[in-house]
Amino acid sequence: MDRIPVIGDIVRYRGKQGLHAVRAAIVTADVTTLDPEGVKLGAVPALDDESHVHLWVFTPGQVGGFHEFNVGPGTEPGTWHWPADAR
Structure with a gap:
């Protein structure tokens, strides 16, 4: 991995359901911003x-998105990866 994701980074998330669509997502928590008290309380x-993050995944349609928790890097379903360089 070329760098560690941090809160606010835009990444791509490959879905675990259906067609395994790739969607835009934003990092909502990383190891430096995760609230340990919130974890302790459940x-x-x-x-x-440090490579795992919590995400908000954007989707088309009325719902607009969903949370995914403790997502690791990769290319298989249920993982995140960095977007390709802008063209």
């Missing part, structure tokens, strides 16, 4: 390591 899931 209000927020823990992160496995």
Whole structure:
């Protein structure tokens, strides 16, 4: 991995359901911003390591998106990856 994701980074998320569509997502928590008290109380899931993040995944349609928690990097369904360079 070329760099560690931080809160506010835009990444791509490959869905776990259906066609495994790739969607835009924003990092909503990383290891430096995760609230340890929230984790302790069970209000927020823990992160496995510094490459895992919590995401808000954007979707077309009325709902607009959904949360995904403790998402690791990769190219398989249920992972995030960096967007390709702008063309």
